[in-house]
Amino acid sequence: MTFKVRHGFCLVLAGCILALASGHASVAADGATPFKLGTFQTGSKEFLGLVLGDKRVLDIAAANAAFEKRNPKAGRIKIPVDMDELIARYEQDVGPRLRQIAAANAESAGAPYIRPLNEVRILPPMYPAVILNAGANYPEHAKGIVEQAARAAAAAGQAPPTAPGDGPPGAPGTRARAPVGSAPGLWDHPESDTRPDNPYLFLKSPSVVVGADDDVVVPKGREEIDWECEFAVVVGRTAKNVSVADAASSIFGYSIEFDVSDRGGRNDRKMGGGPDWFIQKNHDTFAPIGPFIVPKEFVPNPMSTRHYFTLNGEIEQDANTGRMEYNIWEMLSYATHVLTLHPGDLISMGTPPGTNIEKSDPRWMRPGDVGVCVVEGIGEQHHHIVAQK
Numbered sequence: 358m359t360f361k362v363r364h365g366f367c368l369v370l371a372g373c374i375l376a377l378a379s380g381h382a383s384v385a386a387d388g389a390t391p392f393k394l395g396t397f398q399t400g401s402k403e404f405l406g407l408v409l410g411d412k413r414v415l416d417i418a419a420a421n422a423a424f425e426k427r428n429p430k431a432g433r434i435k436i437p438v439d440m441d442e443l444i445a446r447y448e449q450d451v452g453p454r455l456r457q458i459a460a461a462n463a464e465s466a467g468a469p470y471i472r473p474l475n476e477v478r479i480l481p482p483m484y485p486a487v488i489l490n491a492g493a494n495y496p497e498h499a500k501g502i503v504e505q506a507a508r509a510a511a512a513a514g515q516a517p518p519t520a521p522g523d524g525p526p527g528a529p530g531t532r533a534r535a536p537v538g539s540a541p542g543l544w545d546h547p548e549s550d551t552r553p554d555n556p557y558l559f560l561k562s563p564s565v566v567v568g569a570d571d572d573v574v575v576p577k578g579r580e581e582i583d584w585e586c587e588f589a590v591v592v593g594r595t596a597k598n599v600s601v602a603d604a605a606s607s608i609f610g611y612s613i614e615f616d617v618s619d620r621g622g623r624n625d626r627k628m629g630g631g632p633d634w635f636i637q638k639n640h641d642t643f644a645p646i647g648p649f650i651v652p653k654e655f656v657p658n659p660m661s662t663r664h665y666f667t668l669n670g671e672i673e674q675d676a677n678t679g680r681m682e683y684n685i686w687e688m689l690s691y692a693t694h695v696l697t698l699h700p701g702d703l704i705s706m707g708t709p710p711g712t713n714i715e716k717s718d719p720r721w722m723r724p725g726d727v728g729v730c731v732v733e734g735i736g737e738q739h740h741h742i743v744a745q746k
Contacts, residue, residue: 390459393649393736394610396440398478405436405443407455408649409462411736412474419470420458431457440483440650441701444593444609447652479648481568482612483591487702488566488644489692490587490616492557494681494707501715508717543694556683556691558704561616562639569648569738573617575724576640577745582722585616585708586666586730588659588678590685591650592702599693604686607698610652611659614705615730615738617643620714620721646703648736656734660684664732666711668722676709 393408406414418436425431434450437443443451465471493499510516537554539546544555567573575582593609619640623633638644656662659678666674683691688704698704713719722728726742 389456389654390463391655392455392459393651393655394440394443394455395482395647395649396480398480399472399476403480405440406477407459408474409459413466413471414474414477415458415462415468416470416472417455417458420462420468421454423468423470424454424458424461427461441699444483444591445700447593447609452652479568479570481566481645482647482650483701484563484566485646485701485703486563486699487696488561488563488614488705489558489703490561490614490638490705491681491683491688491707492559493554494557494683494688495676495709496682497680497710498708498712498715499682501710501712505715505717544691552682554682556688558688558692558695559634559638561644561705563644565639565641565644567642567645569613569645569736571645571740572642572743573615573645573722573728573740574640574642574743574745575722576619579619579621579640580721580723581620581713581719582742583618583620583713583719584666584668584673584722584728584730585618585712586664586674586732587614587616587705587708588662588664588685588732588735589614589646589703589705590689592689592698592704593653593700595697595699596689596693597697599690601686601690604689605653607689607693608653608685609700610650611656611732611735612646612650612703613648613664613730613732613735613738614703615645615728615740616705616708617645617722618712618714619643645730645738645740648738651735662733662735664709664730666731667729668720669726674709674711676711678706680709681706 390409395406395408395414397404397406397414405417407417407420408414421434421436425433434454437446437451462468462471537546540555546555589612591609591612592607594607596607599607616638618637620637623636653659662678664676664678665672685706688706692698692704713721722742724742724744728740728742730738
């Protein structure tokens with residue numbers, strides 16, 4: 358596929374090379390056959406699936422039954438009924454069995470429990486009980502919002518608004534700001550940490566989750582619908598007050614969230630007239646997740662992973678996770694100092710620059726558009742943008 362480049366930004370060459378190398382690794386460091394996980398449907402049947410080579414999906418329950426029949430001395434396990442249970446039991450017994458199944462079927466294509474991926478419907482891999490999204494976690498995105506707010510204020514003859522975090526010192530185009538203090542009980546911000554803000558997370562409703570190929574619906578009367586293509590972390594175990602140093606052990610794997618956003622506002626001054634996150638983030642279909650979850654052992658460099666978004670074939674966002682202000686371990690630690698996370702919960706790590714809220718001439722998503730959100734090594738989402746009926 359060939360893309361025309363518009364409104365994107367170039368990453369440094371070394372970062373791109375690292376991202377491409379990590380995104381296309383075909384064998385895990387320990388030699389295991391890599392796989393992805395998801396939830397799928399064929400006919401009226403939904404099933405947990407193991408994806409090989411992004412082309413074949415194995416019905417895990419049926420594949421396990423066949424494996425145990427061929428290997429009578431292997432231990433018997435009960436296959437989980439849903440992704441949350443699979444994640445919770447992964448380190449106990451499910452993970453080792455999935456590795457055996459993947460290895461046994463690395464070259465197989467004709468077994469009755471294997472289907473071509475393009476012949477099944479891809480459902481959300483799970484429905485998280487908690488979805489947390491990072492705000493302004495890419496400095497260039499935060500800077501773009503500040504600059505556009507200043508342009509709009511100048512055009513209206515007003516003073517520029519108070520700027521939110523512009524990003525860490527040294528980021529391209531950011532201005533100097535004094536370091537912020539700690540948030541007691543939530544985030545320790547020592548003097549040696551020169552980043553100007555603490556982590557920021559908001560909630561998104563699980564009820565708005567849809568699949569990676571499902572339509573995104575533009576609500577009636579809402580015209581300023583924006584895109585945010587994001588790298589997401591799937592929690593692997595119950596986690597409370599986890600330190601940054603220990604956060605990796607609470608991660609199961611990685612996925613994608615397309616954080617669709619309504620920028621149209623409320624047209625009033627309730628609560629001071631600030632952003633209304635409920636309206637912005639929680640219309641139905643505004644949280645496509647998936648298509649897959651990739652267990653962390655198959656993503657050796659999560660903090661050097663390219664992700665990008667195209668609208669009607671034109672690149673609008675193009676970034677690398679290495680540009681985050683707060684990395685995935687810091688964000689997970691911060692979240693667990695507020696609430697307890699459980700297996701299958703999701704933390705979406707924020708959007709890179711290239712969104713419409715940063716632009717003086719926004720081109721909002723509208724019915725008839727096709728949006729594609731890609732995280733290399735994880736998967737792709739393809740969405741038709743449609744009007745609410």
